[in-house]
Amino acid sequence: MAASETSTPVHPGWPVVGNTLEFARNPLAMFTRLSQQYERVVRISIGGRKQFVALRPEDVKYVFQENNRNYVRSPAFMILKRFLGEGLLTSDGDFWRRQRRLAQPAFHRQKLAILAQTMVEEAVGWVDELAESVEAKPGAPVNMSQSLMDVTMQIVCKTLFGTEYAAVSGAGHIKGLSHSLETLNYLANQMLLTPVKVPRSWPTPSNVRFRKASALVDNLIYGFIATRRQTGESRDDLLDMLLHAVDEETGAVMSDKQLRDECVTLFTAGHETTAVSMAWTLSLLATHPDIQARVQAEVREKLGTDRVPGADAFRSLTYTLQVIQESLRLYPPAWAMSRMALADDQLGPHRVPAGATVLVSPYVLHHDPRHWEQPDRFDPDRFAAGREKERHPYAYLPFGGGPRLCIGNQFALMEMQILLGLLLRDFTLQRPEKLPVPQPLITLRPKTPLHLVMQRNTNWFS
Ligand code: HEM
Missing domain, CATH: 1.10.630.10 (Cytochrome P450)
Structure with missing residues (x-):
């Protein structure tokens, strides 16, 4: 049976503004809460746009690498075109x-x-x-x-x-x-x-x-x-x-x-x-x-x-x-990155409809205790040769x-x-x-x- 969009949890927010205020108050704290409260993918609504937050490194790998052709720059980037023209950051x-x-x-x-x-x-x-x-x-x-x-x-x-x-x-x-x-x-x-x-x-x-x-x-x-x-x-x-x-x-x-x-x-x-x-x-x-x-x-x-x-x-x-x-x-x-899906897609059991934005937060992945021991500690030895095997490659991006x-x-x-x-x-x-x-x-x-x-x-x- 095909999984449906409704199987994706929706982060509770206010009528009309959704999660905009929570986001504006402290986006890092909000994304951290999301990664603590939800398993894999959660839907939020900021500025009237419905967005899917991908919380697992394997889903980030899927969006950025395995199925990258289905994902383009989100519409927010288009404003930069006025200044940057059609350069690497803004083109697709x-x-x-x-x-x-x-x-x-x-x-x-x-x-x-x-x-x-x-x-x-x-x-x-x-x-x-x-x-x-x-x-x-x-x-x-x-x-x-x-x-x-x-x-x-x-x-x-x-x-x-x-x-x-x-x-x-x-x-x-x-x-x-x-x-x-x-x-x-x-x-x-x-x-x-x-x-x-x-x-x-x-x-x-x-x-x-x-x-x-x-x-x-x-x-x-x-x-x-x-x-x-x-x-x-x-x-x-x-x-x-x-x-x-x-x-x-x-x-x-x-x-x-x-x-x-x-x-x-x-x-x-x-x-x-x-x-x-x-x-x-x-x-x-x-x-x-x-x-x-x-x-x-x-x-x-x-x-x-x-x-x-x-x-x-x-x-x-x-x-x-x-x-x-x-x-x-x-x-x-780059504490958060976004992509827009061109066609309907699936992140595990979660359906991502065409036109939806997928958000990824390196900040959250980098502070997730599932991937990093004592994540808030400054410990450069984590990057000693050979230690990258201890984590998913997309837990650090x-x-x-x-x-x-x-x-x-x-x-x-x-x-x-x-x-x-x-x-x-x-x-x-x-x-x-x-x-x-x-x-x-x-x-x-x-x-x-x-x-x-x-x-x-x-x-x-x-
Ligand atoms: C510590 C410094 C830097 C950080 C943390 C950083 C981070 C990033 C990240 C995360 C992206 C991917 C954005 C996405 O996929 O949505 C990106 C793309 C890019 N960065 Fe950097 N960057 C840094 C320095 C530089 C430097 C020094 C240059 C050039 C001299 C540069 C040029 C670019 C370009 C052109 C892209 C777009 C690539 C493409 O889409 O083909 N960045 N950067």
Whole structure:
């Protein structure tokens, strides 16, 4: 007998608004309750939309991997198209598959090794600047949330556009590409989170700001592309890799519009997520001095005293990587993900009708005692080699899974190893007075910016 939709439990809520208020009050607590109260799948209603929450890793695997062709981006993503165009994050179906095939080689190991050297140079500059500000005001807390946003933005812009970006940001007459991209990102997030959608044509202050920033970004990026096409010069950056990408199946290359959309997408997807993960990692290390000391011992041994170590050295920071993985478990920036079913489907006995949204929360899976012993404890040894066998592969998904797995996952891990390694080589983080509380917006970020007192490690270079 075919299972019916009614066999799926419905989480009780209020008339008309359903579970919207419970969700708005504290989404993490609500999803945690759902995973404690229900076995496998539960139906909720947020903002008038009926949604199915998949609570088991095997169902997440089914949606993300085994039957992924039946699941597309949910309608909420469409708002981002205004800013991102048809990039990897917002496209679906054959168009997405082709773009993914074209972009994938830019993230292969050898290509990343080239980008990693740019990351190291930027990170050394960042640590030097921090040293100056700490020396100017010893013992004063530094706003690390802001500092990390700045350095990850710098890194994503430099790895995307290389020398052109350096020229543009050095030129006094424009405010800079990064500033405008940041404005667009901010306004697009606002639009996503505001229930009342204002038509684009209205001259509201945000629409005007949006149009101005859009025009600047487009002018610059199309300018970069045109210069590269004219000169035919090769560079060591992502734009170059995308520009020269050829689809092996069809021989097709990306148009200027596709290049623009992918560049803006990579900027958006690759910047805030990394900054936020780094902030959580630092906050965990500042409150676990024993683990911080273990990272510092590894860094001291593997990086040596070269001011600018070779990028390869960072690959051997294995314990540092475990710390980052564990921090991504406790605070996954993408704390919830959604998909829309194209055709009717089944998750075990539960029917998912065509058009329904399926929600998955990495945050909940990462804190589920069925998959993790003492799930709230910060214990990087969970990620020691070989221990992944102890859990279902879909019980840990900070980068998603299946064909839509984050294309920048290795880029992000490398970047974080570099930033963390170089920071802890020079500094020791002091325990903060107040620990940041998670705030689940589009990413899971600290509710208030992370301020840390940092002490300079003076004796390492003597
Ligand atoms: C710690 C940092 C990061 C985290 C936690 C993260 C997380 C994720 C997750 C969970 C997804 C899948 C979303 C879904 O399936 O609905 C995703 C997709 C994506 N990420 Fe990341 N990401 C990070 C860094 C980056 C970086 C550095 C880049 C690029 C340089 C990047 C580019 C992308 C792109 C383009 C997609 C869409 C892929 C597709 O659908 O084909 N991400 N990311």
